[in-house]
Amino acid sequence: MKIAMRGCFKKMFFIVLGTFPAQFVFAADIVVSAAASLSNSFGDLGKAYEAKHPGDHVVMNFAASDVLLKQIEQGAPADVFASADEVTMDRAAQSKLIDPSTRRDFAANSLVLIVGNGVNAPASLHDLANTVYTHIAIGNPDSVPAGRYAKEALTSAKLWDKLQSQIVPTQNVRQALDYVARGEAQAGFVYATDAETQKEKVHIAMTVPTSTPVRYPIAVITMSAHPDLSRGFADFVISPEGQAVLKRYGFGAP
Amino acid sequence: MQSDAIVPLLLTLKVASLATIFASILGIVVGKMLGRRRSFTRDVAESLLTLPLVLPPTVLGYYLLVVLGREGFIGAWLMRTFGVSLIFTWQGAVIASAVAAFPLILRAARAAFSEVDMQLENAARSLGATESEVFFRVTLPLAWRGVLAGALLAFARAMGEFGATLMVAGSLPGRTQTLSLAIYDAVMAGDDARANTLVIISLITAVVLLIAAAQLLQRTRYSKP
Numbered sequence: 001m002k003i004a005m006r007g008c009f010k011k012m013f014f015i016v017l018g019t020f021p022a023q024f025v026f027a028a029d030i031v032v033s034a035a036a037s038l039s040n041s042f043g044d045l046g047k048a049y050e051a052k053h054p055g056d057h058v059v060m061n062f063a064a065s066d067v068l069l070k071q072i073e074q075g076a077p078a079d080v081f082a083s084a085d086e087v088t089m090d091r092a093a094q095s096k097l098i099d100p101s102t103r104r105d106f107a108a109n110s111l112v113l114i115v116g117n118g119v120n121a122p123a124s125l126h127d128l129a130n131t132v133y134t135h136i137a138i139g140n141p142d143s144v145p146a147g148r149y150a151k152e153a154l155t156s157a158k159l160w161d162k163l164q165s166q167i168v169p170t171q172n173v174r175q176a177l178d179y180v181a182r183g184e185a186q187a188g189f190v191y192a193t194d195a196e197t198q199k200e201k202v203h204i205a206m207t208v209p210t211s212t213p214v215r216y217p218i219a220v221i222t223m224s225a226h227p228d229l230s231r232g233f234a235d236f237v238i239s240p241e242g243q244a245v246l247k248r249y250g251f252g253a254p
Numbered sequence: 255m256q257s258d259a260i261v262p263l264l265l266t267l268k269v270a271s272l273a274t275i276f277a278s279i280l281g282i283v284v285g286k287m288l289g290r291r292r293s294f295t296r297d298v299a300e301s302l303l304t305l306p307l308v309l310p311p312t313v314l315g316y317y318l319l320v321v322l323g324r325e326g327f328i329g330a331w332l333m334r335t336f337g338v339s340l341i342f343t344w345q346g347a348v349i350a351s352a353v354a355a356f357p358l359i360l361r362a363a364r365a366a367f368s369e370v371d372m373q374l375e376n377a378a379r380s381l382g383a384t385e386s387e388v389f390f391r392v393t394l395p396l397a398w399r400g401v402l403a404g405a406l407l408a409f410a411r412a413m414g415e416f417g418a419t420l421m422v423a424g425s426l427p428g429r430t431q432t433l434s435l436a437i438y439d440a441v442m443a444g445d446d447a448r449a450n451t452l453v454i455i456s457l458i459t460a461v462v463l464l465i466a467a468a469q470l471l472q473r474t475r476y477s478k479p
Contacts, residue, residue, distance in 0.1 A: 067442050135342055140425070142443030168342055168424050171442075179424075183324040184341045 030226070030233050031077060033061045033068040035084035035216065036172035037109065037146065037191045041249040042082065048245060049236050058233065064172040066143035072097050072221060079230040082106070082218045082237070084173075084191075085145035089217040098219035099227070105254035106237050107216040107246050109191045111149045114177070114202040119186045121205035125157045128166070128187060136166045137176035137188035146173035149210045150189035156211070177202065193250040215254055259451050261428055262436040263459065269344060269419075269432055270412040273351035274359075277412070278405045280352075281359030286389060288360075290368040300364070307357035311417025318350055318422045340422070344430050347423035351415040355408035362404020366397035399471060406467045413460070433459075 034042045039062045046058035061068070061076075065083040069092055072078055081098060083089045092098045113128075115121050122128055128136060139147030147169065154160040170176040173190050180188040181201040188202075191214065195204050218237055220230045236242050243253065284303065288296050306314055322329040322340045332338055340346035370393050378392045394401070416434045423430035425439055433456045440449035 064442070066444070070442060070444065140439065140443070142439070142445075168426060171420070171425070182319070184319075184339070 029057045029059055030079050030229055031059045031061060032080045032082065032233065033063075033072065033076070033078040034080075034082040035065045035068070035145065036062050036174045037084055037194055038062065038082060038216070039174060040197055041193070041246050041251065044245050044249075045237060045242055048241065049233055052236070053232070056229065064139065064144040066145075067172070069097075072223075075223070077223075077225070078221050079224040079226065080218065080233055081221055082216060083145070084109075084214070084216055085148065086212070086215060086217055087148065088145060089219065092219070097222055099222055100219070102231055102234060103217055103219040104234070104238060105215045106218050106234075106242075108252035108254055109193055109214040109216065110252075111146065111153065111189060111208040111210050111214060112192045112195055113187060113205045113208055114180055114190055114195050115187050115205050116180050116183045116185070117201055117203070118183075121203065122187070124206075125154065125159055125208070128159065129162055133166060133186045135168045135179070135185040135187075136163060137168045137170055137179040137185035139173045139176055139189070140169035140171065144170070144172055146176070146189060146191060149212075149214060150208070152211055153189075153208045196250045216251075259436075259448075259455055262431055262433045262452065263455055265344060265430075266413060266432040266434075266456075267459070269347045269351055270409055270415075272348045273355055273412040273415075274405055274409040276348070276352040277356040277359050277408050278401070281356055281404065281408070282363050282394075282401060285360050285363030285367055286393075288364055290372075300360070303360055304357040306353050311354065311415070312421065314354060315350065315418035315421030318353065318418055322346065322349065322422060342424045342426060342430060344423065347415075347419045347430050347432065350418040350422045351412035354415050354418055355411040358407040358411055359401070359404040362407065363397070363401050366400025366404070367393060369400065370396045402467075402471060406464075406471075409463070410460070413456075 032042065032046065042060055042062070046060055049058055050056060061078065063071075065085060065088040068078075068081060068083070069088050072081060072092065073095065081089070081092060083092070089098070089103065093100055093103065113122070113125070120132065122130070122133070138150045139145070141147040141151040151160060154163065168179065168185055170179065173194055176185070176188040177190045177194045177198055179185040180190075181198045187205070189208065192204070192207070195202055218234050220227055220234060224230045288300060319341070320326050324330060324333060324339065324341075329339065329341070332340065340349060374396070375388050375392050378388045383391065414434055415432070416438070419430075419432060420435060425431050425435040427436075431439065433452055437449055437452045437456070440446075440452060
């Protein structure tokens, strides 16, 4: 009995040991670092790509674009970078972190002002100064593209300084959406596609004009271990099939 | 030193101190209630109360957000009764840190109480002391060092709290942004200089506090209870 148990443990030990290297050296793992606002759509895109390319695995890593860039700078083993604005991708290009020949815009979006259930929608950005809007959730402009677009819009309306005591900076655009959906913040700035994912809980008050259009660029990372596969995934995102998935989630054509 | 680095430091010390006080009172009371005898029920209770230590801080933060938020049963009650919300406030950060630190003090206090010689407690009882007199004049003074060690761990945990605080209190500069949150924000924004300044400040603070605590423990060892 005891010996049999020992044999069993030994077997288990090797089985466990055996799974480790497999995870690291598995040839066709494509790691995609994508902006938080792409969470739902890229999850589907990854599955669609895997269905078309059996054997290949797409691993998604979602965060605010600047956070993703930071990870890539520090040598995170990512293969594809999809950012929510051109500014972040420009910074990646300047540091030679991406292959510029693979950079393309793949989607468009718009910035919207949302309010929670039962909150009166402001007629203009200036109405946000009203005390009804105790908390206004905005992605931290220092690290979140949606926050940068929102800050630009509020600064040009001369409201940024005035609203400081109401602004709640968030770690990414989806956290801003979550705070409004829970009613902790009365208003927030997110992308139209984000608002769509929580439409029972948040309402779009207005589309906020941005000085630069909201476009999403994608590129293959210079340090990628398998640039060809990575380029294949980027091509798939641009392909009519990939575009159809993005359209379903409300993204516009680039 | 930059003044914008002092604000998160003072906030961190305020939040961590208050959180430690709350966690300590609660930990001592519950530790005493659980008593020295072990039983299945008591073990289950202790395990459940230790959950905040075992759960990932983000899970803790999520539950706190759900409970303390506008639709949560404590949050809704606070709103109805006092018209206040704890979300995005430093008081919310205190609660998040206190909950995260509570198991450390509970475990330390319970262990310290069960180390106390029962004969001394019984002697006090035989001399006519009430149960609360026995606790405050015999058990607690004898267990004090263990409780203090637990409080120290709790303070350290509260000072480093990140995940739960981020979700409940947000990261509002000057209002709820503690040192750990300020460091994270600075790193994410690529402001390495600010991140380094804040890291050095938290290192110095931690070392100073640990030395002070060690001295305090040393002194209490020889003083009479």
